[in-house]
Each structure stands twice: as C-alpha cells, then as structure tokens.
C-alpha cells in the first residue's frame with residue numbers, strides 16, 4: 001500500500017508528465033493541491049521549466065527595499081522565486097511580468113494589482129511611471145516613513161549592528177521640498193507610451209528614466225521641486241531649440257549643452273542657475289544666457305561650468321560667473337549660508353534644520369569639546385556645532401565649499417572654527433596627532449574609505465556622530481569600527497527625501513570603556 005506522500009508523488013509525476021506533454025491545457029486542468037506537490041518534487045532526469053522573460057507570475061509582496069522596489073515571493077512550477085518590482089507595496093498581491101532572472105531572483109514589471117494595500121495612493125506626478133527620480137509615490141507618506149525605518153533596521157541588522165532605530169522624523173512638506181535639481185540635456189529623448197508619432201527625439205532636457213542612463217525624459221513639471229523651476233526648465237529647452245543649440249551626445253561625446261542645475265533659497269527666494277557646457281563657446285552661450293535671463297529675471301545668478309570630459313557630472317573643470325554674484329544666501333538653523341554652484345548643501349532646507357538639531361543633540365556638547373567635522377561641505381553642521389563648543393575643525397574635499405564655509409563662519413561671526421581643504425584620508429596623513437573629543441562624520445553615499453575607518457577608529461574621541469545619507473554604507477562602516485570598541489547607541493532617521501526611498505540617519509557611537 002502506498003503512503004499518502006507516495007500517492008501524492010505518483011500523482012505529481014503523472015501530472016508533471018501530463019503537463020509536459022499537453023502544455024498549458026494540461027497544466028491548467030491539474031488540481032491545485034497536487035500541482036504544488038508535483039512542481040516542487042525533485043524528479044531525477046526531469047528538467048523543470050524556469051520562469052523566463054515575459055512570463056506572468058503572481059507575487060505576494062513583503063517589503064520595500066532600499067531601491068524602493070517591492071520585494072516578495074512567487075510560486076512557480078519550478079519552485080519559489082524572490083521577485084523585485086517597482087510600484088508594488090507590502091501586503092499586496094500583484095501580477096508581474098518577468099524582465100530578468102538570475103538564479104531564484106527575478107526582476108519584474110508590475111502588470112496588475114490583484115489585492116491592493118490600504119497604503120496605496122495616487123501618484124501626484126505626471127511623469128511618475130517613467131521618471132527615475134522618485135520611487136515611492138504610490139505610497140502614503142505615513143507608510144513611506146514606516147518603510148524607511150524598516151530599511152534602516154534591515155541594513156543595520158545585516159551588518160550585525162545592534163541598535164534600536166527610532167521612528168523616522170518626517171518632512172513637513174512631502175512635495176515641493178527640494179531646493180536643488182540637476183537636469184540633463186540629451187540627444188535620445190525618452191518617448192512616453194502613447195505619445196504622437198513624429199515627435200522630435202534628438203533633443204531633451206530633464207531627468208533620466210529609471211535605468212535608462214542614455215535617454216532623457218523631457219520633464220514638464222516636477223512635483224518635488226520649487227514651482228518656479230518648471231517654467232525655467234521649459235524656457236531652457238525652448239530657447240536652446242530656437243537657437244539651434246545641440247545637446248551633448250553621451251555616446252559620441254559631441255554637442256554643447258550638458259546640464260542645468262537650479263538652486264533656490266527658501267529664505268531669500270534667490271535662484272542660482274548653473275549651465276554646464278562641453279566648451280566655453282561664448283558666441284553660442286552668450287545669446288542663450290541672455291535670452292534665458294530676459295525670460296527669467298527671477299534667476300539672480302548664472303554660472304557656466306565647463307566640463308569637456310566624458311563623465312556625466314554637472315560639476316565642471318572651471319566655472320565662469322556670467323550673471324550676479326555666483327552664489328545664493330540661505331538661512332538654516334538661525335545662521336546665514338552663502339552657497340555657490342559647486343558647494344554641497346542639504347537639498348531639503350526645512351528638514352535640514354531638523355538634521356542639524358538631531359546632530360547637535362547627539363553630539364551632547366558641554367561647551368568645552370574639540371570637535372572634528374569630517375566631510376563638512378559649506379559648514380552646515382560645523383557652524384551650529386561651533387556655537388555650542390570650544391572649537392570645531394572641518395575637513396572637506398571641494399575647495400569652493402571650504403571657501404564658502406570660511407566665509408559663512410566670518411559672516412555669522414563665528415571665530416572658533418578652522419577648515420582644511422582636501423581629501424579626508426590625505427588629511428589624516430598630514431594632520432599629525434589628532435586632538436578631538438567628539439567626531440562628526442557626514443560622508444557621501446559611498447560611506448567611509450576603509451583606511452579612513454581604520455584611522456577614525458583610533459582617534460581619541462569618546463563620542464562619534466555618523467550622519468548618513470546611505471544607511472547600508474553607514475552600517476558597514478559602523479560594523480568595521482566595532483573591533484576598536486565603538487558601538488552604536490542610537491539611530492535617529494530624518495526624512496529629507498519624501499517620495500524616494502532615501503533617508504538620512506543620525507547614528508550615535510560611543511567607545512566602550
């Protein structure tokens with residue numbers, strides 16, 4: 001007599017061979033419970049068909065990852081697969097089209113939401129489906145904050161960093177919060193599904209569509225940027241076309257116009273426009289800029305950055321101030337900042353105030369400490385720290401940011417700060433014995449260089465505040481600091497980037513006695 005398992009296995013074998021011989025009809029006619037057993041059973045010599053491009057799968061979505069993709073499980077005749085796809089929310093059941101498979105991991109495209117989450121909401125942006133800028137517009141803002149907390153928790157746990165992550169401090173404005181946008185000119189325009197035939201395809205100004213770095217989506221309106229930027233962007237596109245200027249071709253490395261960066265001060269309303277070109281070309285750039293400024297007197301300063309290299313960065317080898325002072329003035333945490341085109345400045349002014357506040361709280365300064373502020377930019381953290389302690393030394397790679405920082409200190413009457421311009425690693429090599437009670441580090445997304453981690457681990461500070469814009473890098477660096485006795489005691493995320501999966505996190509570290 002056969003056991004129930006053997007019975008099921010036998011039916012499974014029959015079913016499986018029937019499926020193979022009869023194709024889809026046979027498969028559809030199988031009774032569901034046996035189908036599951038049949039398809040997971042390992043049958044020697046029998047090749048089970050794995051999901052391939054364009055197959056349809058049904059996915060139970062469990063979480064949203066740090067890229068903003070919904071990640072879940074899908075059952076298939078050949079086993080269980082992890083599927084990652086845009087615009088799918090935790091708790092949802094969705095139908096997905098297979099785009100790529102590697103092992104048991106699948107990248108998919110959302111076809112249909114079969115069971116919607118209560119957190120699902122209507123995306124406010126007309127470009128949302130195509131644009132690579134935001135990834136969470138389908139989710140209510142409250143759910144975005146909960147998701148970001150989980151992203152922090154998972155990243156820290158993955159590196160075995162044991163610390164409770166506090167609820168994310170949200171942004172008061174979930175739209176129109178950015179003070180800076182960086183747009184690209186391109187010769188391969190992204191054509192939206194349903195757009196009329198015959199539209200011009202060899203010129204665009206906007207953002208890259210998701211994972212399409214050679215194409216550029218003409219952005220007509222962006223919901224996270226200040227309203228005046230929409231019209232300036234439209235003029236920059238229209239005037240370039242009227243004057244017959246060519247966009248930079250990313251592949252052939254020819255053409256003139258490369259980037260437009262717009263910055264607006266919340267405090268003064270001043271607007272800085274940076275135009276990146278492949279050469280100086282005053283005979284072309286002059287009339288273009290004149291027409292732009294005539295159409296937009298609200299642009300208070302215009303800087304031309306010249307980048308003749310292949311790398312697609314808005315930053316130039318050199319800059320020419322074509323109009324105004326070359327910088328704007330912004331007010332943050334009670335201080336005035338001069339921000340020039342090349343300087344880093346936090347992109348959400350209102351929430352950056354909170355970031356400064358949380359950093360100050362975590363630094364717990366009594367008034368007598370010597371503080372080291374690594375990756376200090378134009379001094380956004382350095383100057384508020386200096387108001388609460390004896391001395392702060394800031395280190396920053398970009399010379400223009402250091403000049404801004406020095407000027408910012410002077411204009412705010414802050415004298416107890418010094419700065420070094422250069423790479424943090426090189427600075428460690430030249431600084432000699434470091435005297436420091438508290439260290440603040442705010443590196444770019446890549447986090448700390450492994451050698452910087454080694455050197456930082458040995459500084460005489462008793463406290464460190466790691467301000468992170470990429471929690472995965474921060475978790476890795478904090479784990480690497482642990483053998484030297486450093487441990488994380490608090491993690492306080494602050495949301496500076498609504499509608500995207502990015503989150504800032506202020507982490508307190510203490511050295512074990």
Ligand SMILES: C[S@@+](CC[C@H](N)C(=O)[O-])C[C@H]1O[C@@H](n2cnc3c(N)ncnc32)[C@H](O)[C@@H]1O
Pocket residue numbers: 343344345346375376377378379380381395396397398401422423424425442443444445469
């Ligand atoms: C996330 S920003 C933080 C800036 C500043 N703390 C603030 O809040 O405005 C990181 C800064 O690190 C600087 N940077 C990047 N790589 C660096 C390096 N190797 N050495 C020194 N500074 C660097 C960047 O120019 C940028 O200003």
